[in-house]
Amino acid sequence: MPAWITTLIAVCVAVWASTRTHQARRDAYxxxxxxxxxxxxxxxxxxxxxxxxxxxxxxxxxxxxxxxxxxxxxxxxxxxxxxxxxxEGDAARLLTGAVEAARTAILEERGRVDAAARSAMRGTSAKIQSLLNQSQHLLQELQHEYDDPRILQLDFRNELALRRTQATAVLCDAWPGLARQNSSLVEVVLGAQSRVAGYERIKVANHLRQERLALVARAAEPFAIALAELLANATAYSHPDTEVPVTVQQTAGRGALVLVDDAGIGMDDDALKRARTLLAGPSEVLLTELGDPPQTGFAVVGRLVARYGFSCHIEASPYGGMRTMLRVPAHLLTVMDDDRTLSVLAPKAVDARGPLAEPEPGARTPAPTAEPAGDGTGEPATGRTAGPAAGTSATGLPSRRRRTPRRAPAPGPAPETHEERPPLRTPEQAEASWAALQEGTLSGRNAPAPTASSSDDQGDDET
Amino acid sequence: MTPGPGRRLIPAYLVTGGRSAPTGPALDRLAVLVRTDEALPPNAGSEQRRLCELLEPGALTVVECAAHLELPVSATVFLATDLVAGGHLHARPPIPRAGEIDRSLVERLLVGLRTLH
CATH class of the missing domain: 1.20.5 (Single alpha-helices involved in coiled-coils or other helix-helix interfaces)
Known part of the structure; x- marks a missing residue:
């Protein structure tokens, strides 16, 4: 009995022990x-x-x-x-988020700094502009008082400074700062021309159908500023010996178009793309984006385009450089009142000038084909001979009546007779006539008969 | 040129074509301009045409031309000298104002004349 009990216990213990060992081994593992x-x-x-x-x-x-x-x-x-x-994903997103946050902060700060710079420049340029305007008035008065050509040069320098200031002001969101009346488109183009260094190279060809086509008052000065910038680019980036042809024409849609060509160095694709972006009139242009020194031309045009509804396009020119086109929509155009006279300097419309019109014999742009010259050489002159007389009284100036109407406007043999007359008598002729007089007087005095005196008088009269 | 207040549109210096002084002999503001029969070249500027038209009926002084063209005299001189150089205009210097007569010279002349008798 005790034996099997002992065995049983032993077996149990063995089983338990082995189980434990197994367990322990598993735990350890x-x-x-x-x-x-x-x-x-x-x-x-x-x-x-x-x-x-x-x-x-x-x-x-x-x-x-x-x-x-x-x-x-x-x-x-x-x-x-x-x-x-x-x-992992989260951390990466957070890190990229940090970059974005930094970008946003920088952008905002840059916007603030730029706005501050613009407002500072706006204030300064407004002051300078008004001072320059005042000197312009003074210079104009001086021009009419003194005949020194240096005053004209001074006026030009003043105008250049004025353009720079005005462009800066426009770039800084200022009002162009000038109220004008409705102004003839050709005059505005000439005005823009006069604001540019090298203006003598700019040749304006007027191809308008309506000579008195004008810009409405509010668009006149902005258009002049924009065109002046385009002209300044054209003259600055082309050789000083080349011309800058400017063509003013009307478009089919009752708008007007000013083409500026230059034979300059052209632009690479990047610059062209950037110029087009600026000319499209982006909502905001930062001063810091314009480079150093800042290239303001296209940016200024872009601002005005956006604000006044012009449009501007740039492409390669057949002249080798760039061609810029500034278009005025129909709603900014009008026709000038009849009581305003056009400036003398304004070029006559090519068509109106008749056969003489072909502005530049060779290379002129899309010059509407002028009739072959020939018959009408004297035509423009005779056609307008009446002009000065009428204009004289119209200006209200004290007009002087000239003694000799010089000649009938008939061309042909007339010039010859006229050529003889006005050069005063030659000394020989004078001598001859006075000698005749003296001779007559002498012979009259020597003549004994009193009847001779009457013939003497006659002789006097005739000489 | 532009009536009313505000900035003028077309300045007079455009006539100079960027030159600092007129080419050719200086013209007085009272010099008399006369049109010749030389026809203007086809590419003449409208201001040159206008000046020649002004002179068609007869001679005018530079200052009168300036008033008609609404340009300052200095600018008109540029225009006129160009046309004179091109043979389109004649310029006659103004008749000089009579100067003070030298009294002693006249007296001596009188004495001389008397002694001739």
């Missing part, structure tokens, strides 16, 4: 696995921390500065994450 896992996780976490640190360094040292640079230099590359696998 599980623990080892866990440790291994933990170690691996730890290592991974360390690597992540390291990668994250590197990414943050990359963010601080490279990505944010590069993003800031890219705001002003579009072509600058902006690096991304160093190794995309090293950082």
């Amino acid at each position: 599980g623990a080892a696995t866990r440790v291994e896992l933990m170690e691996r996780q730890l290592k991974a976490a360390e690597a992540r921390t390291l990668a994250l640190g590197e990414e943050i360094r990359q963010l601080a040292e490279k990505r944010i500065p590069a993003a800031a640079t890219a705001l002003s230099h579009r072509s600058a590359p902006v690096p991304g994450l160093r190794e995309a696998a090293g950082v």
Whole structure:
């Protein structure tokens, strides 16, 4: 009895022991696995921390500065994450978010700084502009008082300064600052021409069908400013020996178009793209985007285009350089009142000038084909001979009646007789006539008969 | 040129074509301009045409032309000298104002004349 009990107990103990051993072994194995896992996780976490640190360094040292640079230099590359696998989605998103936040902050700050700079420049340029306007008035008065040609030069320098100031003011969102009346389109074009260095190279060809076509008052000065900028570009970027042909014409849609060509160096694709962007009239142009020294021309035109409804296009010119086209929509055009006379300097419309009109024999742009010259050489002159007389009284100036109407406007043999007359008598002729007089007088005095005196008088009269 | 207040549109210096002084002999503001029969070239500017038209009926002084063209005299001189150089105009210097007569010279002349008798 005790024997089987003992055996039973032994067996139980053995079974229990073996179970325990097994259990312990399994526990030990599980623990080892866990440790291994933990170690691996730890290592991974360390690597992540390291990668994250590197990414943050990359963010601080490279990505944010590069993003800031890219705001002003579009072509600058902006690096991304160093190794995309090293950082998980959330962290990567956050890091990119940091770059975005920095960009936004920089943009806002830049906007504020730019606005401050613009308002400062607006104030200054408004003051300078009014001073220059005053000197212009004074110079004009001086011009009429003194005949020194240097006053004209001074006036020109003043006008150049005025254009710069005005362009700056426009760029800084100022009002162009001038109220004009409705102004003849050709006169406005000439006005723009006069504001540009090298204006003598600009040749304006007037191809308008209506000579008195005018810009409405509010568009006149802005148009002059915009065109002056285009002309300044054309003269500045072309050789001083070349001409800058400007063509004024009416479009089919009752608008008007001014073409400016230059035979200059042209533009590369990048510059052209940028110019087109500026000319399209973006809502905001920052001073900081215009380079150093700032290139304001197209930006100024763009601002005016956006504000007044002109449109401007630029392309390669058949003359070799660039061609810019400034278009005025029909609603900004009108016809000038009849009581205003056009300036003497305004070129006559090509068609109106008749066969003499062909402005530049060779290379003129799309000159509407003038009739072959020939019959009408004297035509414009005779056609307008009546002009001065009528104009004289119309101006209200005290008009002097000239003694000799010089000649009938008939061309042909008339010039010859006229050529003989006005050169005063030659000394020989004078001598002859006076000698005749003297001779007559002498013979009269010597004549004994009183009847001779009457013939003497007659002789006097005739000489 | 542009009536009323505000900035003028077309300045007079456009006539100079960028030159600082007129080419050719200086013209007095009282010099008399006379049109010749030389026809204007086809590419003459409208201001040159206008000046020649002004002179068609007869001679005028520079200052009168300036008033008719509504240009300052200095600018008109540029215009006129160009046309004179091209043979389209004759310019006659103004008749000089009579100067003070030298009294002693006249007295000596009188004495001389008397002694001739």
